[in-house]
Amino acid sequence: MIDLRLAIPAAAAWVTLVLSLPVPEAVPVIATASGSGGLALVGTALLGQRRRWRRRLVSALSVAALALVAASAVTVVATLTAPHRTPGLLEHRATASVVGTVTAAPDRGAGLLRILVTQVTARGGTTEVRMPVLVTGLDAQPVGQASELPRIHDRVRVDGALSAADAGGDLAAFMTASGPVAIESRAGGLDGAAATLRAAFVRVASTLPGDGAALLPGLSVGDTSAVGGTLDGEMTSAGLSHLTAVSGANCAVVVAAVLVVGALLRIPRLPRLGAAGALLIGFVVLVTPEPSVLRASVMAFVALVLAALGRPVRALPLVSLAVVAMLLFDPWLARSFAFALSCSQRPASSSSLVRSQRSSPA
Incomplete structure (x- = not known):
């Protein structure tokens, strides 16, 4: 039988964000309402358990309470982070200078660059922010040597026209560059x-x-x-x-390689699982945490932890946990097509490989 106890709260959190993020003023209202409703259902479920109501009724109340609490949690995070993601200066198109970190490899052909902006200077003032921005128009700028081009995690400065993106999208703003990208510092560590x-x-x-x-x-x-x-x-x-790019399937390949080689070398189960987790983290750092990679890596890491604890590893609860964790990390992923596509892929590969390790002592 399919276990939906975690899938329902994950779906509730996701749907709530998809519907509420395009209407920013509704997000805090939904957070308060769903939180209050969730706490009320938690109390009702506890009362029913004490008075020995039917088990199915208590279970249904518990799942509904968890769904409302999950919806409240992700909307609370969205409410708290929104002021830094969409500052007031984005209300009108403005000439600005932004400083941020490159989050994806530059698309030289289309002249595109994704950066996580942390500082915006516009209209005579500087504002600390945290907003994902897509820089366009770089194809019209002079291109230097390969060594002079920005790389992932480099800190850069870009000047140009800054305008807000549609509310609720995974991008907060667009910038049309008026000059080349200036690299302030290369990625370190x-x-x-x-x-x-x-x-x-x-x-x-x-x-x-x-x-x-x-x-x-x-x-x-x-x-x-x-x-x-x-x-x-x-x-x-x-x-x-x-x-054309790394996907979540690569995470399964990495985990599988470590577990299989470890088993052939007769390395004990716990060190083998630990080595798989460490290499998985290194792999994510190497390829950068794209939505599909991040979802698959969270799933695989949770599966490794459950296997180490001797707990059952099932695909649907794993992907549900991964979805909730990622939406708490970045609520705007709910409206990312790449994230939706990655979560719709069959998640059984990593979980089945890890599940086989629980019963294997060597």
């Missing part, structure tokens, strides 16, 4: 090491013949900067667009 490794892989892959030189970096380390518009269109027409 673990992010810097990952960027260096990605760049080295891209250099090696560039020596390959044909389209493989452009496709391999995206499929392996998440760098799609070499995939031009023509190649991307051809892959989409052939139904192979999933091969």
Whole structure:
């Protein structure tokens, strides 16, 4: 029998965000109403359990309470983060200078760059923010050497015209660049090491013949900067667009490789699961946390923890936990098509591999 006890709260949280985020003023109202309703149902369920009501009725009340609490939690997070994500200066188009961190490989062909902006200077003032912005118009700017181009997690400054995106979308604003991107600092620490490794892989892959030189970096380390518009269109027409970038399936491959090799080497179960978790975290840092990768990695990590504790590992509860965790981290993912597509994929691969490890001592 399919266990829906976590799927229903996850669906409730997701649907609530999809419907409420386009109407920002409704979000705090929904957060308060759903929270109050959830607490009321929790009290009713506890009362029913004490008075020995029918088990099915108590279970239904508990699931409904959890659904309302989940909806309240994600809308509370959205309410608290909205002022930093959509500041008042976005009410009208403005010439601005923004500073932020590159979150995805630049699309050189289309002249696009995604950054998480942390500082906006406009209309004579500077505002601290945290908003995802898509920079356009970079194809009209002079392009320097490859070493001068921004990489993922670099801190950059861009000048241009800043305008708000549609309410509720996964982007907070658009910016049309009026000049080239200025790199303020390169990624450091673990992010810097990952960027260096990605760049080295891209250099090696560039020596390959044909389209493989452009496709391999995206499929392996998440760098799609070499995939031009023509190649991307051809892959989409052939139904192979999933091969142009890293997806959640790569997480399953990483976990499977560690678990299988560990089993062949007769490494004990707990160290084997721990090694799989550590390598999974490193892999996510290397390829950057795209929605599908993030969803799959959260699922796989929870599955590894449950397996280590000797608890049953099932696919639907896993994806439900991953959805709620990611929506709490970023409520606007609920309206991301890439996130929806990644969650609709069959989630059984990682969970079935990890499940097989629970009964394997060596």
